[in-house]
Amino acid sequence: MNPDQLTAWLTRFADLVHAQRDALTALDSAIGDADHGSNMDRGMSAVVAALAEAPPDDAAALLKKTGTTLVSKVGGASGPLYGTLFLRMAGSIGDGFGPALRAGYEGVLARGKAEPGDKTMVDALGPACDVLDGGGSLADAAQAAADGRDATVPLVARKGRASYLGERSAGHQDPGATSTALLLQAAAETLGLTP
Known part of the structure; x- marks a missing residue:
């Protein structure tokens, strides 16, 4: 993985988040604090600006900069969780995208x-990692993430602000799983690799 490939991925993710900002916020207004879309949009815009201003020389540095930018710019749980994802990926990107994403998932x-089934981003990220671990394509991983996102709808949240709603959180799609599915969609569209 080279910095240009990763920059294309993150730029596409930023574009998808921006386009879906209001939808992500609407999902979060149902079971959270109605800021996931705006927070992620602000954070990813800051990432794209930071990478353009001082392009990192290698993939690990690029992912580290992405993680630290998100931690500093995104409020709520999303900043620390997405920041951890990218910081952990930075330490393993030399092994390939799949192993790096697995390291990021373990960091999250x-x-x-959170565990699978808790109605969080884990429910989209875990299935994508499983596909890549098995040698599947990024397109297959993106589909697995989308399926994981959809599977959060009937779940009762056990982590995060949504867990305060108890049974009333069922019937709503998780915003974190939704943005994670966008992350994998962006990877499939820009990286097109088999890890």
Whole structure:
């Protein structure tokens, strides 16, 4: 993975988040604090600007800069969780995209203390990692993330602000899983690799 490839991926993710900002916020207004779309849009805009201003020399530095920017610019749980995802990816990107995403996923699990089925971004990220671990394509991983996102609808949230709603959180799509599916969609569209 080279910096140009990763920059294309993150720029596409930023574009998707911007286009879906209001939809992400609407999802978050139902079960959260109605700021996921605006927070992620602000954070990814800052990432794109930071990468353009001082392009990192290597993939690890680029992912580290992405992570630190998100931690500093995105409020709520999303900043620390997405920041951890990219910071952990930075340490493993030399092994390829799939292993790096797995390392990021494990970082998110440790940071957020969420498990599959808790109605979080984990429910989209985990299935994508499983596909890549098995040698599947990024397109297949993106589909797995989308399926994981859709599977959050009937779940009762057990982590985050949505968990305060208890049974009333069922019937709503998780915003974090939704933005994670966009992350994998962007990867499939721009990287097109088999890890």
